[in-house]
Amino acid sequence: MTSEPDDIPHPQGPGLPDPRAARRAFLSAVLRNPGQMGAIMPSSQRMARLLTTIVPRTGAPVVVELGPGTGAVTSVIDACLPETARHIAVELDPAMAAFLQSTHPGLEVIEGDAAKLEALLAERDVEHADAVVSGLPWSLFDDHTQRSIMSQVAEVIAPDGAFTTFAYSHGLLLSAARRFRHLLHETFEEVVVSATVLRNVPPAFTYVCRRPRLTV
Ligand SMILES: C[S@@+](CC[C@H](N)C(=O)[O-])C[C@H]1O[C@@H](n2cnc3c(N)ncnc32)[C@H](O)[C@@H]1O
Numbered sequence: 001m002t003s004e005p006d007d008i009p010h011p012q013g014p015g016l017p018d019p020r021a022a023r024r025a026f027l028s029a030v031l032r033n034p035g036q037m038g039a040i041m042p043s044s045q046r047m048a049r050l051l052t053t054i055v056p057r058t059g060a061p062v063v064v065e066l067g068p069g070t071g072a073v074t075s076v077i078d079a080c081l082p083e084t085a086r087h088i089a090v091e092l093d094p095a096m097a098a099f100l101q102s103t104h105p106g107l108e109v110i111e112g113d114a115a116k117l118e119a120l121l122a123e124r125d126v127e128h129a130d131a132v133v134s135g136l137p138w139s140l141f142d143d144h145t146q147r148s149i150m151s152q153v154a155e156v157i158a159p160d161g162a163f164t165t166f167a168y169s170h171g172l173l174l175s176a177a178r179r180f181r182h183l184l185h186e187t188f189e190e191v192v193v194s195a196t197v198l199r200n201v202p203p204a205f206t207y208v209c210r211r212p213r214l215t216v
Helices: 019-032 046-054 072-080 092-103 114-122 143-155 167-172 174-185
Strands: 062-066 086-091 109-112 129-134 155-167 188-193 204-212
Touching: 019 092, 046 072, 046 129, 046 155, 046 204, 062 072, 062 092, 062 143, 086 114, 092 109, 109 174, 114 143, 114 204, 129 143, 129 188, 143 155, 155 167, 155 174, 167 174, 174 188, 174 204
Parallel strands: 062 086, 062 129, 086 109, 129 155
Antiparallel strands: 155 204, 188 204
């Protein structure tokens, strides 16, 4: 794994969420429920861009985001999606879901559990997603939860779709993080690991996964 700096500033301007309000909302969620957040800061812009490399730029794709938090990655997805796309975000924390809906009025926000992804999408007449972008804290999940959510992801991804998620570099010392990497290889035929983003807090990398085996 190589490393590269993160020198891309967060997008700012009319219509975009105030980064300070987003950081406050994020911190308040961390204090309220640290065991569900798994992070102390929203993802950096470089991390968001790496996570969104799988987002289709043309056609009418369905993009599903899991654990969007305060929307650091959401805004980058929105910026590259065509107008004909659907962008659906599934967030467990009610306050974060409300914050996200207020800052991204066009986004389809579902306050719900990623472990019920298939049913949540079916309620909205969505069978397949062309891209699933995850901000979930996988290394906080036990084996059962990791497998439940991952099997739902594998079920909803279109045959030529893709899945991305991030992991903290220091986290690979944890057995849950190594278990998760193993699960990705069990679930997908292709798993590509990115360079480490040093200026993410803490430094992290992405997994880009394609071709679910559908045997999990
Ligand atoms: C590390 S934060 C990531 C936030 C954002 N994607 C980012 O990169 O800055 C993890 C998010 O996942 C959400 N989350 C945790 N478990 C979840 C679940 N089972 N279903 C949906 N969201 C979940 C948390 O509430 C939190 O907003």
